[in-house]
Amino acid sequence: IALQLPESFAKSHELRAAGAKDSTRHTAWMDPADEKGLAEALDEWYGSRLLQEVTKNEKERVARRHTVRRTPRPAFVSQQKGIISTYDPLFKEAAAQTGWDWKLIAAQCYQESTFDPSAISWAGAKGLMQLMPATAQSVGLSEAKIFNPNDNVAAAARLILRLQRQWSDIRDPVARIPFVLASYNGGTGHIRDAQKLARKHGANPQNWASVAPFVLHLEQPRFYRDPVVTHGYMIGSETYHYVEAVLQRWAAYGGRPVVSTPLPSPGSAAPAPATHKRNRFSTQQKILSPEEMQNAGKENK
Numbered sequence: 447i448a449l450q451l452p453e454s455f456a457k458s459h460e461l462r463a464a465g466a467k468d469s470t471r472h473t474a475w476m477d478p479a480d481e482k483g484l485a486e487a488l489d490e491w492y493g494s495r496l497l498q499e500v501t502k503n504e505k506e507r508v509a510r511r512h513t514v515r516r517t518p519r520p521a522f523v524s525q526q527k528g529i530i531s532t533y534d535p536l537f538k539e540a541a542a543q544t545g546w547d548w549k550l551i552a553a554q555c556y557q558e559s560t561f562d563p564s565a566i567s568w569a570g571a572k573g574l575m576q577l578m579p580a581t582a583q584s585v586g587l588s589e590a591k592i593f594n595p596n597d598n599v600a601a602a603a604r605l606i607l608r609l610q611r612q613w614s615d616i617r618d619p620v621a622r623i624p625f626v627l628a629s630y631n632g633g634t635g636h637i638r639d640a641q642k643l644a645r646k647h648g649a650n651p652q653n654w655a656s657v658a659p660f661v662l663h664l665e666q667p668r669f670y671r672d673p674v675v676t677h678g679y680m681i682g683s684e685t686y687h688y689v690e691a692v693l694q695r696w697a698a699y700g701g702r703p704v705v706s707t708p709l710p711s712p713g714s715a716a717p718a719p720a721t722h723k724r725n726r727f728s729t730q731q732k733i734l735s736p737e738e739m740q741n742a743g744k745e746n747k
Contacts, residue, residue: 530699531561533574533595540603544610545619551606553695554627555599557688563595575602609634616652624654624689628661632685635677640664642674654689661686 530537530552537555541548558576559565571578572592579589585608587601609626612634616622628637640660641651649656663669664682 528700531555533561533599536596536599540599540606543600543603544606546606546623547696547701549699549701550623550692550696551599551603553699553701554630554692556695557692563593563598573598575599577601577605581605605630621652621654624658624693627689627692628654628685631688632661632680632682633677636664636680636682636685637661639670639675639677639680640682643669643672646672646674658686658689 530549533555534548534552537548537551540546540551544551555561555574558571559574561574563574565574565576566572567576569578572582572589574595575598577587577592577598579592582589582592582598582601585601585604587597591597606626609629610619610622612629613622613625616625625637637657640657640663643660643663644657645651647660649660651657660669661680661682664675664680669675670679
């Protein structure tokens with residue numbers, strides 16, 4: 447993979463920039479200073495128009511990766527009869543295990559797979575509740591049975607129970623729900639990071655409405671590089687909107703509503719610290735930020 451290098455790199459290595467530059471990051475391709483012909487060829491071929499086309503194609507490919515191959519089912523089988531899906535009995539069994547409203551589990555399942563037991567995500571999550579194979583195995587479900595609706599939902603219930611224990615410091619079981627949903631989608635470590643940022647900036651770390659903006663902020667370098675953050679960059683917007691979608695659908699199914707969290711305005715800063723303060727289900731692989739990907743490319747050169 448060819449990666450652009452900082453322009454400052456050229457001076458210390460007797461190189462010169464060639465081709466289109468990324469003016470926002472002050473990066474460019476580099477070639478030996480004495481290779482005039484190569485530089486001219488790159489300048490002619492890799493112009494600003496090609497850079498724009500490549501950037502557009504990259505964004506489209508990334509967007510396609512974050513999709514789930516599935517056959518959508520209706521959100522209701524019969525709203526009048528209170529039948530959400532053919533899997534309602536499984537959700538009710540899971541509810542008995544987890545203590546959750548079965549309609550909440552149904553709402554989560556719809557968000558995960560739209561009730562398609564054969565759904566597969568871009569990341570490899572599978573089945574009704576979109577379990578990663580390694581995660582499924584950790585709760586006693588083999589990959590051979592991951593597409594079985596009964597086994598998949600039962601394993602998801604065991605996972606939800608595990609996440610509830612991880613968030614037992616939030617004593618109110620209703621207040622705990624969005625934290626569990628966020629961890630199911632983005633990983634407990636990242637959500638704990640958002641919680642630590644909320645605490646540092648004087649927000650209530652036990653309240654999802656206060657923590658959710660910091661989940662979004664974990665896409666920004668100034669936040670994921672904060673010393674209190676231990677799990678780095680995350681695609682916070684994906685997890686934020688996942689939680690919102692599940693809670694809203696739960697309410698639409700007639701479940702107990704949970705107050706949604708308003709999006710912070712674009713470019714808004716974190717809340718000022720209080721004066722009395724001092725300061726697709728997640729895998730074990732770290733998601734690299736764009737800058738970390740650039741640095742990794744430099745180290746491999």
